[in-house]
Amino acid sequence: MRLAFFTLLILISTISIAQQNPFPLKSIQEIQWVHPDSLRKADSLQAAGVAFNEAAFPHWLEDSRYWHVPPLSSAQYGDTFTVVGIVMNKPQMYALGNRYVVFIQDTAGGPWSGIIVLANDTTSSNTQATGIQVLDTGMVVKLVGRVEEFPASSSTGYTELFTVIPDPQTGQIIPIEVIDWKPQRPDPVEVRVSDFVSGNASTGGHKINFSTGEQWEDVYVVIKNVSVVNRSGTVGGRWTWWIGDDSGNVMQVYDGSRYFRGGSGGFDPNWTPPPIGTKLEYIRGVIVGVASGYAITPLYPGDVKILSYAPEINHAFTTPQKREPAKPTSTDPVKVRAIVKKTDPDPSVNVDTVKILYSVNYGPFNELLMSKISGDTLWEGTIPAQPNGSLVRYFFKAVDSKGQSSQLPGDTSNAYFYFVKDGELRIKDLQYTILNNGNTGFWDLRVTVRGIVTADTSDFPNESSLLLNPGSKDQLRVYIQDDTSAWSGIRLYGTKSYVAKRGDSVEVIG
Numbered sequence: 203m204r205l206a207f208f209t210l211l212i213l214i215s216t217i218s219i220a221q222q223n224p225f226p227l228k229s230i231q232e233i234q235w236v237h238p239d240s241l242r243k244a245d246s247l248q249a250a251g252v253a254f255n256e257a258a259f260p261h262w263l264e265d266s267r268y269w270h271v272p273p274l275s276s277a278q279y280g281d282t283f284t285v286v287g288i289v290m291n292k293p294q295m296y297a298l299g300n301r302y303v304v305f306i307q308d309t310a311g312g313p314w315s316g317i318i319v320l321a322n323d324t325t326s327s328n329t330q331a332t333g334i335q336v337l338d339t340g341m342v343v344k345l346v347g348r349v350e351e352f353p354a355s356s357s358t359g360y361t362e363l364f365t366v367i368p369d370p371q372t373g374q375i376i377p378i379e380v381i382d383w384k385p386q387r388p389d390p391v392e393v394r395v396s397d398f399v400s401g402n403a404s405t406g407g408h409k410i411n412f413s414t415g416e417q418w419e420d421v422y423v424v425i426k427n428v429s430v431v432n433r434s435g436t437v438g439g440r441w442t443w444w445i446g447d448d449s450g451n452v453m454q455v456y457d458g459s460r461y462f463r464g465g466s467g468g469f470d471p472n473w474t475p476p477p478i479g480t481k482l483e484y485i486r487g488v489i490v491g492v493a494s495g496y497a498i499t500p501l502y503p504g505d506v507k508i509l510s511y512a513p514e515i516n517h518a519f520t521t522p523q524k525r526e527p528a529k530p531t532s533t534d535p536v537k538v539r540a541i542v543k544k545t546d547p548d549p550s551v552n553v554d555t556v557k558i559l560y561s562v563n564y565g566p567f568n569e570l571l572m573s574k575i576s577g578d579t580l581w582e583g584t585i586p587a588q589p590n591g592s593l594v595r596y597f598f599k600a601v602d603s604k605g606q607s608s609q610l611p612g613d614t615s616n617a618y619f620y621f622v623k624d625g626e627l628r629i630k631d632l633q634y635t636i637l638n639n640g641n642t643g644f645w646d647l648r649v650t651v652r653g654i655v656t657a658d659t660s661d662f663p664n665e666s667s668l669l670l671n672p673g674s675k676d677q678l679r680v681y682i683q684d685d686t687s688a689w690s691g692i693r694l695y696g697t698k699s700y701v702a703k704r705g706d707s708v709e710v711i712g
């Protein structure tokens with residue numbers, strides 16, 4: 203009798219759990235798997251130079267349900283499932299807007315075993331009700347999520363599970379269940395850069411390798427024996443950096459983890475990626491989608507292991523002036539300065555040699571030794587005067603006493619540049635660029651230009667609220683122009699420019 207009563211109780215509680223969660227159990231592999239024919243088709247379109255977007259690449263196969271390109275109808279997404287996986291990161295250490303994010307992996311591991319789980323905020327009572335905020339590495343969880351693809355309009359989005367799902371009958375948020383807690387996260391799977399990209403994704407012209415890469419989306423992997431081939435910082439202190447193998451295949455490293463992010467979103471706002479030229483014994487992380495294809499996102503300290511340290515070269519500073527004069531004439535030799543620091547922790551290692559390599563009018567690069575001019579880190583070299591109208595491009599190389607070397611920029615097609623010009627500096631000189639990234643040759647340099655004010659603060663009344671955010675780039679706008687041809691206009695930043703009114707003729711130092 204007693205046994206029967208117990209059985210009945212268990213039966214009732216099982217039924218009530220089933221009622222609380224009507225969403226079917228689905229493995230991560232079942233959600234992530236894409237038919238190999240679809241992947242090969244995507245590869246072949248890339249090889250043929252066809253843009254991989256919605257128009258060129260509709261869904262070919264019914265069974266590739268969650269895939270990079272937008273669905274034929276939006277109803278195709280939005281399926282909600284119950285999923286079991288092991289948590290790969292604490293949500294508070296991942297930065298993706300004001301959201302909680304955890305990567306989970308099927309405990310069996312292998313291809314198609316990872317997925318990213320998101321709550322769309324960190325503060326609402328609904329999000330709190332899931333319990334996502336207390337998850338930690340190694341927990342095995344059962345959770346309910348709605349499948350989506352982000353970004354939906356891009357070929358390089360990735361599959362996501364949005365948790366915070368209410369029970370359709372009770373309206374209550376279905377909490378995440380912790381069913382086990384392993385002592386550590388699973389070991390990473392070894393993959394290669396060439397599984398994700400053929401060619402250099404940092405410079406473009408590369409092919410994304412869908413048929414070998416897609417299976418590792420959101421999975422924790424390790425890539426061994428790569429070098430840092432490029433890195434660039436942004437105004438907000440964030441970095442984009444790139445790793446490459448010995449065959450010239452290069453993929454991006456994404457700064458999703460706060461341990462590997464600079465600026466306000468990082469645990470250390472002054473964090474920087476290893477200098478260009480650094481050799482990594484390995485980098486571990488989860489694979490995500492970025493504009494250039496697949497990227498690896500290291501999660502925790504220790505996920506990047508340095509094999510050899512390259513000197514760090516910096517050409518982004520304002521004091522002292524990094525190039526002098528900023529606008530050389532045909533009689534001016536040009537002093538170029540760089541700050542070079544050793545990064546090897548071995549105290550006996552020093553920066554040995556720093557060189558400028560410069561090219562005139564796309565001719566061959568000439569080497570020029572720089573000399574240390576003050577303290578330990580400021581180096582200077584002088585590029586000889588060149589004829590009026592010459593284009594001078596330059597980059598840097600540094601070698602330390604262990605023979606470890608680095609270069610800036612890593613990609614010489616984005617070398618620094620200036621034009622030799624006799625006569626007044628015009629706005630066009632500031633705006634015109636030879637670089638694909640649109641950067642001016644006068645970055646961080648102090649110049650004086652003249653122009654007529656074409657628009658003042660009264661022309662952008664709707665932006666007055668942005669004044670509440672002083673110091674940001676989102677300030678009221680003032681534009682000046684000195685000609686009617688292309689490249690002749692420029693925007694002035696800062697409250698000091700607000701005195702300028704439309705029609706004024708002004709001289710600006712900035």
Ligand SMILES: [Ca+2]
Pocket residue numbers: 234268269270360361419
């Ligand atoms: Ca996917």
